[in-house]
Structures are given as C-alpha cells and as structure tokens.
Amino acid sequence: MGKTFIKIAAVYFSIGVLLGMTMGIIHDFRLTSLHAHVNLLGWVSTALFGVIYSIYAFAAKTKLAKTHFWLHNIGLPVMMIGLFCESFGITAGVPIMIVGSLAVVIGTIMFTINIFKALNTNSIQRANKDLHA
Template structure:
C-alpha cells in the first residue's frame, strides 16, 4: 500500500500545483480552498500515509489500509470536485456531495488511527 499512497500523492501534488499556477496566472484566487485541500489532504497527507506504511509494512498490508486508501481517494475528489463546481457556478445544490466526500475522508482517517494503534510498534 505504501507505493500506492505515494504514487497518488504525486498526482495530487501536480493537480494542486497546476491549480495554483492557474490561479496565479488568472489572478483569480476563488479556488484557494480547493488548492489548499488538494495539497494538504492529497499531496502531504497521502505522502505521509505512504511513508508510515513503508516504515511499518505490517500496517500497510492490512485491510484497514486498503479501505483507508479507497475512502480517501474517492472522498477527496468528490469533496473537492463538488466544492470546485459550487465555487465556479455559485450553485450550492450539490453541497451534500461535498459533505459525503468529507465524511469519507474522516472515516478513512479514523481507520488509519485504528490501524496505527494496532500495527505500529
């Protein structure tokens, strides 16, 4: 799982950097929250999860790690994609999808916590 987390972290890094560049070029910073979340929850958090799972392979080989990976990587695009659309269109009718994505990330974080306490020395 470590390699999966690190590879997808690199994808989020590029997405976050490209969004930041686009905002800078256009001088439109309305998507700053999306940019920050892609960098923090995408790049930084996933890279740290990958490093932890690399350093503690027993934790990375669990079903908890797999479920955590999928919850985070379905929840984050759902949360940030719908937030991006809401900011772009001022249509808040899809806020429930942002909330669902957020909850998925929180559940994944709780599973990560449980996994660390169970499998990290």
C-alpha cells in the first residue's frame, strides 16, 4: 500500500506543477485554491502516507489503512471537482466539494487512529518478532 500511495502522489505532483505552470502562462489564477489542495493533499499528504506505510508495513495491512486508502483516493478527486466548479462560480460544486472533503477528513482521522493503534510499543514488538521469526 505504501508504494501505491507514493505512485498516486507522483501523479498529483505532476498535476499540481502543470496546473501552476498553466495558471502562470495564462495569467488566470482562479484555480489557486485547487492548485494548493492538489499539492498539499494530493502530493505531500499522499506521499507521506506512502512513506509511513512503507516504513511501518504492518500498519498498512489493517482494515483502517485500507479504508483510509479508499476514502482518500475517492474523496480527494471528488473534492477537487467540486473545488474546480466553485472556482468558476458553479454553485453545484459546493455540495460535491463537501462530500469529497468529508471523505478525506474521515479517511485522515482513520489514518491517525491507525497510526496510534499500530505504533504502540506492543504492536512494534509483535511486528519485530514476526520479521525475525
């Protein structure tokens, strides 16, 4: 799962860079908020999820991690579509953005719970025993 998060993050990084370059070339900065969200939630956060799940592979095998993965990777594009629409004054984008945002927030909370549960001392000791068994 760590590798998959990192690959998806690279896609968001490319989208963010291309979006920023395009806004600069055409001198239209209405999508600045979208650009910031693609870079922060798409590139940075997704890459960090991938790195953390790569380092602590046992945390990536939980049901919480799998649910987090799907909530983030479905919610974020939905949120981006809503934010895109809202940036151009299309009011129908607001409820779409809210639904996507809620999925991302719930996924992030699940990630946090997973990390706290998985990274307690007993879990790390069990994982180390499994690696050396």
